[in-house]
Amino acid sequence: MNSFMFKVEKFLDIFIDKGGYKEVLIGLQNTMIIAVAGLLIGIVIGTLIATVRVMPKYKRVVRVLDKFCSFYVALFRGTPMVVQLLVFYYVMLPLIGIKMSSVLVAITVFGLNSGAYISEIMRGGILSVDPGQMEGGRSVGLSYGTTMMKIVIPQAVKNILPTMGNEFITLIKETSIVSFVGAKDLYLAFQSIGSGTYEYMVPYLVMAIIYIVIVCLIALLIKVMERRLRKSDRGR
Amino acid sequence: MIEVVNLCKSFGDNEVLKNITTTIKKGEKVVVIGPSGSGKSTFLRCLNCMEDPTSGSIIFGGENIADPKVNINIHRQKMGMVFQHFNLFNNKTVIENIMMAPVYVGIKNLRKQKKNPDYTGPATKKEVKQQAYDKAIELLKRIGLEDKADAYPSSLSGGQKQRVAIVRSLAMDPDVILFDEPTSALDPEMVGEVLELMKDLADQGMTMVVVTHEMGFAREVGTRIMFMDEGRFVEEGTPEVFFSNPQSERAVEFLSKVL
Numbered sequence: 001m002n003s004f005m006f007k008v009e010k011f012l013d014i015f016i017d018k019g020g021y022k023e024v025l026i027g028l029q030n031t032m033i034i035a036v037a038g039l040l041i042g043i044v045i046g047t048l049i050a051t052v053r054v055m056p057k058y059k060r061v062v063r064v065l066d067k068f069c070s071f072y073v074a075l076f077r078g079t080p081m082v083v084q085l086l087v088f089y090y091v092m093l094p095l096i097g098i099k100m101s102s103v104l105v106a107i108t109v110f111g112l113n114s115g116a117y118i119s120e121i122m123r124g125g126i127l128s129v130d131p132g133q134m135e136g137g138r139s140v141g142l143s144y145g146t147t148m149m150k151i152v153i154p155q156a157v158k159n160i161l162p163t164m165g166n167e168f169i170t171l172i173k174e175t176s177i178v179s180f181v182g183a184k185d186l187y188l189a190f191q192s193i194g195s196g197t198y199e200y201m202v203p204y205l206v207m208a209i210i211y212i213v214i215v216c217l218i219a220l221l222i223k224v225m226e227r228r229l230r231k232s233d234r235g236r
Numbered sequence: 237m238i239e240v241v242n243l244c245k246s247f248g249d250n251e252v253l254k255n256i257t258t259t260i261k262k263g264e265k266v267v268v269i270g271p272s273g274s275g276k277s278t279f280l281r282c283l284n285c286m287e288d289p290t291s292g293s294i295i296f297g298g299e300n301i302a303d304p305k306v307n308i309n310i311h312r313q314k315m316g317m318v319f320q321h322f323n324l325f326n327n328k329t330v331i332e333n334i335m336m337a338p339v340y341v342g343i344k345n346l347r348k349q350k351k352n353p354d355y356t357g358p359a360t361k362k363e364v365k366q367q368a369y370d371k372a373i374e375l376l377k378r379i380g381l382e383d384k385a386d387a388y389p390s391s392l393s394g395g396q397k398q399r400v401a402i403v404r405s406l407a408m409d410p411d412v413i414l415f416d417e418p419t420s421a422l423d424p425e426m427v428g429e430v431l432e433l434m435k436d437l438a439d440q441g442m443t444m445v446v447v448t449h450e451m452g453f454a455r456e457v458g459t460r461i462m463f464m465d466e467g468r469f470v471e472e473g474t475p476e477v478f479f480s481n482p483q484s485e486r487a488v489e490f491l492s493k494v495l
């Protein structure tokens with residue numbers, strides 16, 4: 001126990017007195033930026049893909065787009081995100097000849113990846129909405145697109161909110177891999193604190209607690225949002 | 237008003253409508269009856285191309301709307317449809333349900349206004365919305381539900397939902413309304429209020445095509461009964477003639493079951 005207290009003291013020394021908390025704050029910020037921006041990009045990509053995939057397949061364009069979308073989804077769901085990150089950073093970027101900051105790289109890959117997962121969630125959500133809603137919209141002369149955006153997708157989103165929350169939590173946890181391309185996230189911050197003293201026990205313990213707290217807060221937030229939405233469902 | 241020529245519809249190998257030709261004239265109240273599975277809904281849904289006909293044409297508003305190149309949305313605004321399960325927008329209030337199409341169409345027309353010197357409609361988005369709102373309130377008053385304007389469909393009874401669905405289709409001033417078993421999903425005590433509203437519409441001269449099992453309504457309101465069996469109209473006539481003196485064996489058999 002004494003040795004543990006000693007380790008805690010050592011950690012606090014670096015964390016507070018030597019300014020280690022600043023690195024942790026930057027790491028926390030990057031973690032959140034990558035997860036939130038990735039989620040937002042993922043929602044846009046996922047909604048577009050889901051819309052294409054549930055469209056009636058009369059037209060050739062739609063069939064071609066649909067093929068492309070299912071390839072995209074298979075690609076991003078079929079490979080580990082670390083691999084996607086590494087390939088994007090060390091293969092794609094040099095090939096195209098573009099320089100990007102590692103945080104931007106992480107955001108891009110997280111967005112592309114969660115787009116694939118969210119498209120499947122969204123597709124399930126759209127299919128769970130009564131087809132009568134689409135027919136109701138079409139019967140009064142609204143276009144497919146308008147009915148989809150104004151009637152069907154809002155109801156789909158309500159149905160999939162819990163699953164989307166889980167996706168966000170997954171993204172936050174997955175950010176711990178972005179140090180593979182040098183992005184300074186929560187993990188890298190604590191890793192560098194640990195390496196300063198060759199003492200990893202307390203830094204990693206604190207890191208774990210921070211992750212747990214973030215995840216619990218988000219889970220709570222989702223519960224509150226769900227309850228709000230359900231209220232509007234009941235009418236007044 | 238609607239001219240159906242050699243209409244065929246198949247689902248895969250299942251030939252549901254077999255070469256139907258008929259004309260629905262302005263002011264007619266056509267009642268389609270027949271055994272379940274005979275193709276009544278499919279016929280109705282082909283009229284506004286909710287199902288795409290496999291072959292044949294539907295002439296409405298001077299165009300063959302079965303042609304995929306025709307902009308079907310414009311024609312559907314003039315051909316209302318009322319469903320068995322109401323299909324009100326669950327995420328919109330009652331008044332938003334009614335205003336939705338008029339507002340969208342009004343704003344779209346507004347955008348095209350510059351190209352059209354003869355345009356006489358509202359000049360701003362706000363005016364479009366105000367007009368749609370006024371009209372929606374007027375329609376709600378007509379069915380005595382103006383106090384439900386801001387309620388969501390989930391808080392309405394079945395009869396109220398169907399009446400809102402009917403006035404939603406009226407908001408676009410349609411030339412004809414198609415009804416697919418509008419009272420079949422209702423509790424018995426609510427059937428009356430919906431049929432009453434439909435009678436009202438009929439009295440005001442609305443052209444109607446109604447699929448129903450309500451023989452009382454068919455007799456009282458219908459101007460023409462069309463009896464469908466296995467994808468064909470086997471027999472048609474005025475209610476007086478059809479109900480008192482059905483010709484085909486199938487119609488006799490059907491009537492003996494439902495009357």
Ligand SMILES: Nc1ncnc2c1ncn2[C@@H]1O[C@H](COP(=O)(O)OP(=O)(O)O)[C@@H](O)[C@H]1O
Nearest residue numbers: 247250252270271272273274275276277278279
């Ligand atoms: N979307 C569909 N896909 C496949 N078959 C269908 C579809 N809609 C209707 N059918 C078939 O068409 C036939 C007629 O159905 P329908 O028009 O609903 O009859 P009715 O309204 O007279 O009861 C039935 O055999 C039904 O199984």
Ligand SMILES: [Mg+2]
Nearest residue numbers: 276277278417
């Ligand atoms: Mg039917």
